Amino acid sequence: MAAAGGGAAAGRAYSFKVVLLGEGCVGKTSLVLRYCENKFNDKHITTLQASFLTKKLNIGGKRVNLAIWDTAGQERFHALGPIYYRDSNGAILVYDITDEDSFQKVKNWVKELRKMLGNEICLCIVGNKIDLEKERHVSIQEAESYAESVGAKHYHTSAKQNKGIEELFLDLCKRMIETAQVDERAKGNGSSQPGAARRGVQIIDDEPQVQSGGGGCCSSG
């Protein structure tokens, strides 16, 4: 189908799964809550707190449904990582700029993700809490060059001041769309073959039962 390459054929939407990783207390939850809160929807009876959130976006006419999976960051739950990140299209790896140790944890996750999933997953490394710039313990240069060296993008955010978050998610979505399009092209026109689902990228037909109200716009500011 011609639609497969173009991706944004009318009546279709991308569905992406994004997993949030990072040590406890780095602000993963605040970050995603900040991003989703204006869409936080209590009409949807089962919407529970901030461990699982969804967001709808429209990026240049391409509709995207994001499912954001939070993970427990405590070291003792490290082993559960794979059941969450498997089949994710993107991973957001969060550290606290005032906590060097949390940056080290991010590096460990990157290693593990690259080993398990290769280059198919879009990685974002996020230095959160830039409102605490004075207490910074992770140098910007070190973090950015590390990110580049592993093929990840680096972002600076403050969940508290709502800085950098919109850009982070928008950018990630664009990259996931690109990856999905490359995938589609590589597969030729086999749009709905099982292989398509291997990484969890699903191009699904649009259905009227779109759950949250609200328009499909990505601005949340």
Next chain:
Amino acid sequence: MPVMEKILQKFASMHKAYSPEKKISILLKTCKLIYDSMALGNPGKPYGADDFLPVLMYVLARSNLTEMLLNVEYMMELMDPALQLGEGSYYLTTTYGALEHIKNYDKITVTRQLSVEVQDSIHRWERRRTLNKARASRSSVQDFICVSYLEPEQQSRTLASRADTLASALCAQCAEKFEVLQPQDYRLFVLVEGRCFQLADEALPHHIKGYLLRSEPKRDFHFVYRPLDCGGSGDPPCLVVREPNFL
């Protein structure tokens, strides 16, 4: 009633529920109860996975673990593939992870890794769900056949039967399932897009089902168990078919 008791009651009702969707919906309600109870100490604070997972594990450790493991496996195997990226899938995955953590507590603490088998079973579930997505249809499960009583989509039962089961044998199964008193007056019919055919006693229902499933364009069909004279005197009698080539 104390929250813990309420939660355990929910788990018990989840165990009793039959449909995987129903079970998942009860699981979500239980998770909501857990969040609600967490909010008691700190109202308004949104909780993420950092906070939720330990509490879930605490609750699970006090539940009937054997039942929980069974339920989770059941839901993982049977949940609707369309829900794969949804909230149900998230909390099911989390519950699965929490149970594995409890089950292998000592091992996990040492190795920091889930066993290869556990990782593999998640993978298999996901694969199976995504692979089956295209053909996820109730009636397409091998070795099972969905039969309605009297009318299409009424009192449907999914019956296990082998591929070489004769219509007469399936009729006997239906008679028992639907508790009909005079099975000699009942037969198996297949309704294909408004047309009705009676299956001959020696017909192979699975053969016919397979043929209909593979036919292009897709046909809507239902197997119905009902009396021979059900159509009323005005209707012409149904064609009795043996081979799937009647269409």
